Amino acid sequence: MRISRRSFLKVAAGMAAAAAVGVPASRTRRPREGFAAEVPLPAPRAGPAGPSRRWVMVVDLAKCDGCRECTRACTAMHRVPPGQEWIRVYEMRDESTSLAYWLPRPCMQCDNPPCVKVCPVSATWKREDGIVMQDTSRCIGCRYCIAACPYQARGFNWVEPAATPERTGEPYDPEWNRVHFRGTTEKCIFCPALIKEGKLPACVAACPMGALYFGDREEDAVTNSQGETVRFSALVIEQAGYRLLEELGTEPRVYYLPPRKPQYPAPPPEEPESAGGAGRAVVPTVPRKRIDTAGGVRR
Amino acid sequence: MSTRQATPRFSEREERLLASLTAGGAGTYALIGGLLAVFLWGLVAYATQLRHGLGVTGLRDHVLWGVYIANFVFFIGVSHVGALMSAILRLTGAEWRRPITRMAEAITFASLLMGGLMPLVDMGRPDRLLNLVRYGRLQSPILWDVLSITTYLTGSTLFLYVPMIPDLALLRDRYAGGPAWRRRLYTLLSLGWQDTPAQRHRLELIVRVMAVIIIPIAVSVHTVVSWIFGMTLRAGWNSTIFGPYFVSGALFSGAAAVITAMAAFRWAYRLEDYITEAHFRRMGYLLIALGLAYGYFTFAEYLTPAYKMATAERGYLAAVFSGPFARLFWFTQLTGILLPLLLLTLPRIAWVPRLHRVPLLRPRPALAAAATYAVASVVLPAASPSLTMAGLNLNEWIPPWVLPALAVWLFLAFLPVLHARPITAAVVASLLVNVGAWLKRYLIVVPTLLNPFLPIQRAPAGWAVYQPTWVEWSITAGALAGFLLIYIGFSKLFPIVPIWETREAPESREAAVQEGIVGVAAV
Numbered sequence: 007m008r009i010s011r012r013s014f015l016k017v018a019a020g021m022a023a024a025a026a027v028g029v030p031a032s033r034t035r036r037p038r039e040g041f042a043a044e045v046p047l048p049a050p051r052a053g054p055a056g057p058s059r060r061w062v063m064v065v066d067l068a069k070c071d072g073c074r075e076c077t078r079a080c081t082a083m084h085r086v087p088p089g090q091e092w093i094r095v096y097e098m099r100d101e102s103t104s105l106a107y108w109l110p111r112p113c114m115q116c117d118n119p120p121c122v123k124v125c126p127v128s129a130t131w132k133r134e135d136g137i138v139m140q141d142t143s144r145c146i147g148c149r150y151c152i153a154a155c156p157y158q159a160r161g162f163n164w165v166e167p168a169a170t171p172e173r174t175g176e177p178y179d180p181e182w183n184r185v186h187f188r189g190t191t192e193k194c195i196f197c198p199a200l201i202k203e204g205k206l207p208a209c210v211a212a213c214p215m216g217a218l219y220f221g222d223r224e225e226d227a228v229t230n231s232q233g234e235t236v237r238f239s240a241l242v243i244e245q246a247g248y249r250l251l252e253e254l255g256t257e258p259r260v261y262y263l264p265p266r267k268p269q270y271p272a273p274p275p276e277e278p279e280s281a282g283g284a285g286r287a288v289v290p291t292v293p294r295k296r297i298d299t300a301g302g303v304r305r
Numbered sequence: 306m307s308t309r310q311a312t313p314r315f316s317e318r319e320e321r322l323l324a325s326l327t328a329g330g331a332g333t334y335a336l337i338g339g340l341l342a343v344f345l346w347g348l349v350a351y352a353t354q355l356r357h358g359l360g361v362t363g364l365r366d367h368v369l370w371g372v373y374i375a376n377f378v379f380f381i382g383v384s385h386v387g388a389l390m391s392a393i394l395r396l397t398g399a400e401w402r403r404p405i406t407r408m409a410e411a412i413t414f415a416s417l418l419m420g421g422l423m424p425l426v427d428m429g430r431p432d433r434l435l436n437l438v439r440y441g442r443l444q445s446p447i448l449w450d451v452l453s454i455t456t457y458l459t460g461s462t463l464f465l466y467v468p469m470i471p472d473l474a475l476l477r478d479r480y481a482g483g484p485a486w487r488r489r490l491y492t493l494l495s496l497g498w499q500d501t502p503a504q505r506h507r508l509e510l511i512v513r514v515m516a517v518i519i520i521p522i523a524v525s526v527h528t529v530v531s532w533i534f535g536m537t538l539r540a541g542w543n544s545t546i547f548g549p550y551f552v553s554g555a556l557f558s559g560a561a562a563v564i565t566a567m568a569a570f571r572w573a574y575r576l577e578d579y580i581t582e583a584h585f586r587r588m589g590y591l592l593i594a595l596g597l598a599y600g601y602f603t604f605a606e607y608l609t610p611a612y613k614m615a616t617a618e619r620g621y622l623a624a625v626f627s628g629p630f631a632r633l634f635w636f637t638q639l640t641g642i643l644l645p646l647l648l649l650t651l652p653r654i655a656w657v658p659r660l661h662r663v664p665l666l667r668p669r670p671a672l673a674a675a676a677t678y679a680v681a682s683v684v685l686p687a688a689s690p691s692l693t694m695a696g697l698n699l700n701e702w703i704p705p706w707v708l709p710a711l712a713v714w715l716f717l718a719f720l721p722v723l724h725a726r727p728i729t730a731a732v733v734a735s736l737l738v739n740v741g742a743w744l745k746r747y748l749i750v751v752p753t754l755l756n757p758f759l760p761i762q763r764a765p766a767g768w769a770v771y772q773p774t775w776v777e778w779s780i781t782a783g784a785l786a787g788f789l790l791i792y793i794g795f796s797k798l799f800p801i802v803p804i805w806e807t808r809e810a811p812e813s814r815e816a817a818v819q820e821g822i823v824g825v826a827a828v
Contacts, residue, residue, distance in 0.1 A: 088765070089365070089366065089765050089768065090366070091763065094762070094763060095763075096759060096760065096762050096763075097762065098760075111759070120537065120538060123444060123445070123536070124445050124446060124447070124536060124537070125442065125445055126437055126441060126442055126445040126447035126448050126451075127433075127436040127437060127439075127440040127441065127442065128440050128442055129436075129440075144433070144436060144440060145429075145430065145433075146428055146429070146430050146433045146434065146436050146437065147359075147428050147429020147430040147433075148424070148427070148428055148429070148447060149369045149370065149427075149429065150445070150446075150447055150533070152366065152369045153369060153370065153537055153539065153754070154536075154537045154538070156538050156539070156757070156758045156759075157758070157759060158366070158367075158757055158758075158759050158761075160366075161366050162359075162365075162366055162369060162429065163358075163429070164358060164359050164360040164364070164365065165357070165358050165360035166357075166358060187430075188358045188429070189358055189359060189428075189429025189430040190429060190430060191429075251758055254538050254758075256538075
C-alpha cells in the first residue's frame with residue numbers, strides 16, 4: 007500500500023487527537039515546588055501544542071549576568087538529579103582577545119537532531135511543535151544520544167535518583183518529567199506541560215533579567231519573564247542573532263543574541279564554580295570558547 | 306580413559322590430533338580453575354553494577370563510554386579474522402590453511418560471544434533489552450550492530466560447525482572410551498554422517514557457498530562497529546575512513562590472536578608435526594601485510610586532521626599527540642605496530658646471526674645496561690626519596706636519548722636469538738599487537754569524549770576525568786577469562802585440528818611436505 011501525503015497527514019492528525027485525549031489525566035498534576043512567576047504566553051490558543059506551533063527560544067547574551075536562576079528553577083521544576091543541569095550556564099570566550107560572556111545552554115531542540123537519529127528505541131523523538139522529546143521509561147541507557155549531542159545537553163542517571171516514581175508515588179509523565187529512572191538519559195524538553203497550560207518554561211519565567219525569550223516561530227512572537235512580547239524575526243534580524251555551532255548543521259531552535267554592549271558584568275577571570283577541578287588537568291587543550299583563566303576580561 | 310578397548314580405534318595420527326580431547330593433567334585443571342575464578346569474580350562485579358547502577362563505574366556524563374566499549378571493539382576486532390581468513394584461504398585453495406582453519410574459526414566464536422556481551426554490560430537498563438526488538442529503529446547504528454553481530458555469530462558458528470561434521474562422525478564411531486554423554490553429543494551433532502560421496506559433495510558445496518557469504522558479513526561487522534563512532538559529529542570520530550580503518554585494525558589484531566592460539570595449541574597438545582614453522586612464516590606474512598595496511602590507515606586517519614588543525618579537532622589531537630594520552634598513543638604506534646613488524650621481518654635476514662660476533666651486541670651486556678637504567682631511573686628514586694630531595698635526581702642526569710638507544714641495543718642483541726627462534730618472534734609480535742590493539746581501542750573511545758565542542762564546565766568533582774574502577778577492570782578480566790574458557794572448552798570437546806581435512810588430497814600432501822608445510826610424520 008502506498009501511503010499518500012494526505013492519508014499520512016490524516017493518520018498523523020488522528021494520532022495527535024488521540025494523544026490530546028490522553029492529556030487531561032496528566033494535566034491535573036502540578037509541580038509541588040513553586041517556580042517563578044507565571045507569565046502567560048501571549049496568544050490565545052486552541053488546544054494543546056499542535057502541529058501549528060513551532061517553539062523557539064531566544065537568549066539575549068547582553069542581558070545574561072550569569073546568576074543561574076534559570077538552572078535553579080529548572081532543577082526545582084523537574085527535580086533534576088544532582089550532577090545534571092538541563093540548562094547550564096557556561097562561561098564563554100570565543101578567543102583570547104574577545105569578550106568573556108555567560109551562555110545559558112538549554113537543549114537546542116535541533117531540527118536536525120543528532121540524538122534522535124542514533125536512538126535505537128525511539129526513546130527520543132522530534133515532535134511536530136519542534137520539541138525533541140525524551141521518554142525515559144523506554145530508554146535502554148545505551149548513552150549513544152549523549153555521545154551524539156554536540157551541545158552536551160544530555161545527562162545520565164548514573165545512580166538511583168531521589169525522585170523515582172516509587173518514592174514519590176507520582177506516575178511518570180514525559181511532559182512533566184519530574185520523576186526519574188536510574189540508568190536512563192534525560193534532558194531539557196522546553197517544559198511542554200507548562201506550555202500546554204499557556205505558561206512559559208520554568209527557566210524563561212525565572213530569569214530576573216528577562217534574557218530568555220520563548221515563543222512560537224509561526225506566530226513570530228517571543229516573550230520573556232518581564233512580560234515583553236516582541237517579534238521574533240525582528241529581534242533576531244536587528245540584533246544579528248545566531249545559533250550555537252551553526253556549522254554542524256544541527257538546525258537548533260535556540261537563538262542567541264550576541265553579547266554586544268553587555269548590560270551586566272562578564273564572568274570573573276577565575277572559574278570559581280568550576281567543580282571539575284581534577285578535570286581541568288585533562289581538558290586544557292580545548293582552545294575554543296574556553297575562558298583564558300590567566301587573562302580574563304574586566305571592563 | 307583409554308581409547309584402545311573398543312575395536313574400531315583411532316589411528317595413531319588421529320590420537321595425536323585428538324590429544325586435546327583426551328589429555329588433561331593437573332595443569333589443565335589448574336588453568337581452567339583459575340580462569341573460572343576470574344570469570345566468577347567478573348560476575349560478582351557485574352552483580353554489583355546491576356545492584357547499584359552504572360555509578361559504580363568511572364563513567365560519567367562526559368566520558369560516557371569507556372573500558373566496556375573498548376572491550377567491545379577489541380573483541381569484535383579479534384573475532385573478525387577467524388571466519389574471514391578461513392573463508393578466503395578456502396576459496397583461494399591455500400592448502401596450508403587446513404590444520405589452522407578451525408582454531409581460527411573458534412576464535413571468532415569465543416570472541417564474538419564475549420564482544421557481544423560488552424554492550425549489554427554497558428547498558429544502563431539491561432532489563433529493557435527487549436525494547437530493541439519492540440521499538441527498534443533501523444536508522445540507529447546500534448540496530449545495525451545488533452543485526453550484523455547476530456548474523457555473523459550465526460554464520461560463523463555454522464561455518465565452524467558444518468566442516469566439523471565428518472570429524473564428529475569419526476568421534477561418534479571410534480571414541481568408544483569416551484563418556485556416554487560425549488558420544489551422545491557427537492551422535493547428535495554428526496547428523497547421521499556416513500561419509501557417502503553424495504554427503505561429501507553436499508558438504509563441500511555448503512562450505513564453499515558459506516565461505517562466499519561469510520566474507521561480506523565479516524566485513525560489515527567491524528564496519529558498523531566503527532560507524533557507532535563515525536555517525537557522530539565528535540572530533541576524532543567524525544571520519545569517513547573509520548569503516549576500513551577499523552576493519553584493517555580488526556584483521557591485524559585477529560591474525561595476531563590466531564598466531565598466539567597456534568603456538569599455544571602446538572605447545573600444549575604437541576602438534577609440531579601439523580602446525581609447523583612454515584605455518585608461522587605464512588601467518589607472519591599475513592600479519593605483516595595487515596600491519597602495513599593498518600599502519601597506513603592510521604597514518605591517513607591522523608595526518609589529515611593534524612595537517613589542518615581545525616578548531617574541533619585541535620584539542621583532541623593535542624591530547625593524543627602530546628597531552629595526557631601521548632604516552633599511550635605513541636606506545637600503541639611504536640610497540641603495537643612498528644615493533645611487531647620489525648620482529649616479523651628483521652630476524653629473518655641472513656646475516657643477523659653474525660651480530661653476535663660483536664661482544665657488546667650479545668644479550669647479557671644489553672640486559673645489564675637495561676637493568677642499570679631501570680635501577681637508576683625507577684628503583685632508586687622510589688626506594689630513597691631523600692636522594693631526590695638532595696637534588697640527586699638521576700632522571701634529570703640521564704639524557705632523554707638513553708631510553709630509545711637502550712631499546713635499539715636490546716633489539717639488536719636479541720635479533721640473533723629471534724633468528725634462531727622464529728616462532729617465538731612471531732608470538733611476541735602477536736602478543737604486542739593485541740596489547741597495542743586494546744590500548745588503541747581505549748584511545749579511540751576516551752580522548753574524543755574528553756574533548757567535546759563546548760568546554761567541560763561545572764562538572765562535579767571526578768566527572769571530567771575518566772578513572773576506570775575495580776568493577777570495570779574485574780568485568781574486563783572476567784570477559785578475557787570467559788573468552789579463554791570458551792576457547793579451551795571448545796578444544797576439549799571438539800578436535801581443534803580438522804582430521805578429515807588434513808587427511809584428504811594425498812597428492813597435494815606430498816607437495817606440502819616438500820614445501821615444508823607439513824612434517825613428514827604427519828603423512
